[in-house]
Amino acid sequence: MKFIHRLVLNLLVCMLLALIRNQTNSLFTDEDDPILMSGFMPGCQCNGQDANCLVCNFNYSCIYGTYLNTTCTLLDQCDKKNSNTLIKEYQCSFCYQLPPHLYNCSTTTTCQLHSRYKALCTVPDDIICMGKRKFFKYVRCEFTSGYKWSTALLLSITLGGFGIDRFYLGNWQEGVGKLFSFGGLGIWTLIDVILIATGYLKPSDGSIYV
Known part of the structure; x- marks a missing residue:
């Protein structure tokens, strides 16, 4: 009798775990992840120019960098x-292999x-490429804060003797030193004129010149 009770209990536990697993998988699918989506995207304008609405037959054995023609199927926006x-x-080329000017990356100032x-x-909607259209990449930290070279x-040539160039770049300590030492x-x-002219002296926040 105890064996039967244990068997029934084990079956109930297995059924419960299977139910929980199915519910979890339904919440986390590739279709819900915009980074993993490479085909249809809701709300796209299916006019033949939006790559998110196209399913193309790519030749994955092609030579990198060459230009080819492929047949793409245009999906209907409503019923797919x-x-x-x-x-x-x-x-x-895979999307992540495109030249940097052909895709847009998120920026940071931290x-x-x-x-x-x-x-x-x-990757913009009008560019056709293989693989995922959204991807992570390590990029060089270069941001601007509006400072002009x-x-x-x-300012360094005309008012540098008063430290105005240093104040402009956010280096107020050096600016005070230049002001009181003429x-x-x-x-x-x-x-400072030489350092700014050669681009060695930059804004204090680490940004680059516009």
């Missing part, structure tokens, strides 16, 4: 039924200059 077939040109941070990159150089009797001013 095949509605049209198009011939599209694409470069033999990284250190010249370091690298993990960015989420997205020409303005900094002009630009280091001209020597400090000349050095």
Whole structure:
């Protein structure tokens, strides 16, 4: 009798675990993850130009960098039924292998200059490429805060003796030093002109010039 009770109990536990697993899998599917989606996306304009509405037959054995033509099926926005077939040109490359100017990556201002941070990159809808259209990539930390190199150089040449160039770049400690030393009797001013002209002296927040 005890054996039967244990057997029934084990069966109930197994059924309960299977039910929980099915419910969990239904909540976390690839279709719910925009990064894993490479085909149809809700709300896209199915006009033949939006790559998210196309399913293409790529030649994965092609030579990298070459341009090829492929047959793409245009999906209907409402019921996802095949509605049209198009011939599209694409470069033999996965999306993450495209030149940097062909995709957009998220930016940040919390990284250190010249370091690298993990960015989420997205390929525009009008570009056809193989693989996932959204991907993570480590990119160089370079952000702008509105500082202009020409303005900094002009201030250094004209008002550098009063430390205005240093104040403009956010280096107020050095600016105070230049102000009360009259630009280091001209020597400090000349050095700053050279540093700004060569791009060595940058804004204090680590950003690059516009």
